[in-house]
Amino acid sequence: MNVPVDPKTLVAEMSPVSTSEQIATMKKALLKNIQRSAYVYRVDCGGCNGCEIEIFSSITPVFDAERFGIKVVASPRHADILLFTGAVTRSMRMPALRAYEAAPDPKIVVSYGACGCTGGIFHDLYCVWGGTDNIVPVDVYIPGCPPTPAATIHGFAVALGLLEQKLKAETHVEAAGETAALPHPDIPYALRVRLEREARRMAGYRQGRDIAEEFMALLEGHAHTPGSFSLSERMLEAIGEERDPRRAEIIARLADVVQRAIRGEAPRGEAP
Amino acid sequence: MLKLLKEIFRTGEATVKYPFAPMPVCKDFRGKPEHKAEDCIACAACTVACPANAIQMETDTAAGSRTWSINYGRCVFCGRCEESCPTGAIRLSDDFELAVGSKADLTRKAVFTLADCACCGKPFAPAKEVDYVARLLSQSARSAEEADRLRLTAATCPACKRAQDVHHIAGMGIARQMEAGLSKTGKPAKELETTP
Numbered sequence: 508m509n510v511p512v513d514p515k516t517l518v519a520e521m522s523p524v525s526t527s528e529q530i531a532t533m534k535k536a537l538l539k540n541i542q543r544s545a546y547v548y549r550v551d552c553g554g555c556n557g558c559e560i561e562i563f564s565s566i567t568p569v570f571d572a573e574r575f576g577i578k579v580v581a582s583p584r585h586a587d588i589l590l591f592t593g594a595v596t597r598s599m600r601m602p603a604l605r606a607y608e609a610a611p612d613p614k615i616v617v618s619y620g621a622c623g624c625t626g627g628i629f630h631d632l633y634c635v636w637g638g639t640d641n642i643v644p645v646d647v648y649i650p651g652c653p654p655t656p657a658a659t660i661h662g663f664a665v666a667l668g669l670l671e672q673k674l675k676a677e678t679h680v681e682a683a684g685e686t687a688a689l690p691h692p693d694i695p696y697a698l699r700v701r702l703e704r705e706a707r708r709m710a711g712y713r714q715g716r717d718i719a720e721e722f723m724a725l726l727e728g729h730a731h732t733p734g735s736f737s738l739s740e741r742m743l744e745a746i747g748e749e750r751d752p753r754r755a756e757i758i759a760r761l762a763d764v765v766q767r768a769i770r771g772e773a774p775r776g777e778a779p
Numbered sequence: 780m781l782k783l784l785k786e787i788f789r790t791g792e793a794t795v796k797y798p799f800a801p802m803p804v805c806k807d808f809r810g811k812p813e814h815k816a817e818d819c820i821a822c823a824a825c826t827v828a829c830p831a832n833a834i835q836m837e838t839d840t841a842a843g844s845r846t847w848s849i850n851y852g853r854c855v856f857c858g859r860c861e862e863s864c865p866t867g868a869i870r871l872s873d874d875f876e877l878a879v880g881s882k883a884d885l886t887r888k889a890v891f892t893l894a895d896c897a898c899c900g901k902p903f904a905p906a907k908e909v910d911y912v913a914r915l916l917s918q919s920a921r922s923a924e925e926a927d928r929l930r931l932t933a934a935t936c937p938a939c940k941r942a943q944d945v946h947h948i949a950g951m952g953i954a955r956q957m958e959a960g961l962s963k964t965g966k967p968a969k970e971l972e973t974t975p
């Protein structure tokens with residue numbers, strides 16, 4: 508008989524470390540006194556090493572974290588700030604806790620990267636704890652996969668109280684009668700889909716969407732203010748004005764899609 | 780020594796001014812996914828596409844609401860939400876300053892209301908999505924009558940549509956049912972018109 512097993516009973520639930528009042532006040536004093544001497548120890552709890560690479564690029568001369576006295580040290584016993592990267596794999600839990608215990612109180616814990624914040628892309632893996640805050644109390648979260656060196660510097664500035672955090676929790680509630688606008692209502696739906704599809708096929712979703720939007724703005728502009736040019740003249744002009752040959756090619760193809768639609772032919776590559 | 784000094788002057792200062800001056804980022808930088816809830820139709824395409832499950836949807840039929848939420852702490856900045864969004868409501872911005880002190884500030888939510896099925900009256904899809912689809916379909920309708928029919932179709936839940944189709948087919952003569960069956964094996968079904 509296979510009795511359903513509650514997966515919760517199979518894993519040991521270990522409570523995260525908590526800090527006392529006294530340490531919290533000491534931490535406030537530390538933040539005031541730390542000024543320009545923040546020693547950072549980096550604990551890799553099983554990430555992909557992308558985060559480590561970005562940490563090291565933020566201590567290169569270009570970003571130069573040492574301007575703020577941020578130094579990476581080799582032992583947790585010298586550290587004021589502990590930087591946890593990675594999703595905390597099961598086997599890294601004890602070493603991570605040992606590093607945490609070894610650092611002298613008061614200490615600031617920074618959770619680095621999407622993995623450190625919540626487990627990131629590995630959050631539901633069987634072998635991870637899913638985030639630094641599941642094992643130790645965290646003071647600052649720096650999201651990113653990996654955070655860019657500039658984001659790292661910003662995160663440290665937030666941790667040291669130099670900058671305010673920018674993000675705030677927000678909830679949008681749908682207003683009565685709120686509707687999403689139809690994109691380009693003047694262009695037939697079938698034509699719009701063909702244009703978007705062709706542009707995306709040629710340039711990918713980001714640039715493709717941008718080019719398609721520009722092109723459809725051109726079509727709409729023509730419809731609203733026809734002027735003395737015909738549509739094909741106007742499209743040829745747009746192609747001629749384009750400096751980037753790749754974009755010119757894509758716009759030429761979009762113009763071809765429009766011409767075919769006007770002639771009532773099936774789009775290229777599709778049976779009529 | 781002079782050579783070294785010369786080299787230093789030639790190189791200039793390599794260090795960026797950030798955070799004392801804004802940091803320029805390149806075009807199409809993948810930063811924080813910016814969600815414009817006004818343009819969102821709560822279709823959940825981004826929820827399905829998100830590889831890290833940073834975007835999640837919760838449907839509460841009792842309260843008649845669907846809550847969209849994003850956790851910036853879990854996002855891996857892949858851009859798949861932007862790729863899949865039909866209305867362009869979500870787009871990766873060039874904002875990278877995401878560090879926070881409390882985890883709650885990493886989430887953003889949007890609450891949408893559910894529409895009731897035009898047939899059975901049970902909530903089945905977000906009202907904004909139903910409205911958007913109805914307008915999109917009636918845009919390409921040939922007549923006002925067809926537009927009305929398409930609008931009604933969009934406002935009907937899948938279960939009711941299925942029931943209607945079965946009813947419709949059962950009402951047909953046996954010969955037409957056979958024809959409809961045949962059409963599956965190659966011939967186009969011209970006669971069988973069910974709800975699109």
Ligand code: SF4
Binds near residue numbers: 555628653
């Ligand atoms: S956050 Fe991203 S880059 Fe950093 S360790 Fe995790 S997967 Fe790697």
Ligand code: SF4
Binds near residue numbers: 834857
């Ligand atoms: S960028 Fe990728 S990980 Fe981030 S919310 Fe969009 S789909 Fe999810």
Ligand code: SF4
Binds near residue numbers: 824866
């Ligand atoms: S894909 Fe776009 S419209 Fe659909 S739920 Fe996501 S953000 Fe909203």
